[in-house]
Amino acid sequence: MNKQSELEKYTEYGLSGTPEIKADEKKYWLGEFRERVIFALTFEQINRKEAVKVIEEKCKDERIDKLIVESSVLDTITEKFMDLAHKYDKDYKTIDMNGTNKEIALVLASNEAIDERQVLIKELPKLPDEFYYAHSKKLCKKHMEELQKKSPMFMDEFEEMTLLDKMMGIKCGVCEVVKK
Ligand SMILES: [Zn+2]
Known part of the structure; x- marks a missing residue:
C-alpha cells in the first residue's frame, strides 16, 4: 500500500473503522483513537519552524487535553512542544512506535471522542x-x-x-x- 492511500484510509474511513482497523489506527495516531485526534503533524512538517507556530495556535483549543510526540523526533524540536504543552496546560508525552509509524510525528488529542474531520493539513502556513x-x-x-x-x-x-x-x-x- 502506498503512503497516500494509507493516509486516505485513516483520514477518510478512520471514523467508522472496524475493530481490526482500530488497532492499526491507534498505531497510526501515536496510541490514540482517530476519533480523539484533533490535529496532527507529519515527520516532514514537524521539522519546519512554522510547526511550532501552528501548534501554538491549535493549543488554544480547549478540547485538546494532550500533546503526543513520537520519540524519534529530535530533542531540540520536542523541547519546543514540551514548552507549549506546559504553557497551555496540556498533558505531554512521547511514545516510541518502534519505527512502525513513519508518517505521524505529533498528535493533539482529546480525552473524549471528538470526530474532528480534518486533522491533517497538506501544507503548513508558510513564512516566505x-x-x-x-x-x-x-x-x-x-x-x-x-x-x-x-x-x-x-x-x-x-x-x-x-x-x-x-x-x-x-x-x-x-x-x-x-x-x-
Ligand atoms: Zn527591510
Whole structure:
C-alpha cells in the first residue's frame, strides 16, 4: 500500500473503522483513537519552524487535553512542544512506535471522542523564504508591512526597528537577506 492511500484510509474511513482497523489506527495516531485526534503533524512538517507556530495556535483549543510526540523526533524540536504543552496546560508525552509509524510525528488529542474531520493539513502556513532566513528579528517598516500582508500569523515573531536601533547601526533582517 502506498503512503497516500494509507493516509486516505485513516483520514477518510478512520471514523467508522472496524475493530481490526482500530488497532492499526491507534498505531497510526501515536496510541490514540482517530476519533480523539484533533490535529496532527507529519515527520516532514514537524521539522519546519512554522510547526511550532501552528501548534501554538491549535493549543488554544480547549478540547485538546494532550500533546503526543513520537520519540524519534529530535530533542531540540520536542523541547519546543514540551514548552507549549506546559504553557497551555496540556498533558505531554512521547511514545516510541518502534519505527512502525513513519508518517505521524505529533498528535493533539482529546480525552473524549471528538470526530474532528480534518486533522491533517497538506501544507503548513508558510513564512516566505526571505523572512524564514531573516538575519534578525528586527525589521524595517516596509518589511513589517509586507509580513502583515503575507503571513500575519508570524507578526509576533518580529518587531519593527526603533529609531534607536537605527542609530546603533542595526539593520533590517530581511533587507540583509534580499541584498545577497
Ligand atoms: Zn527591510
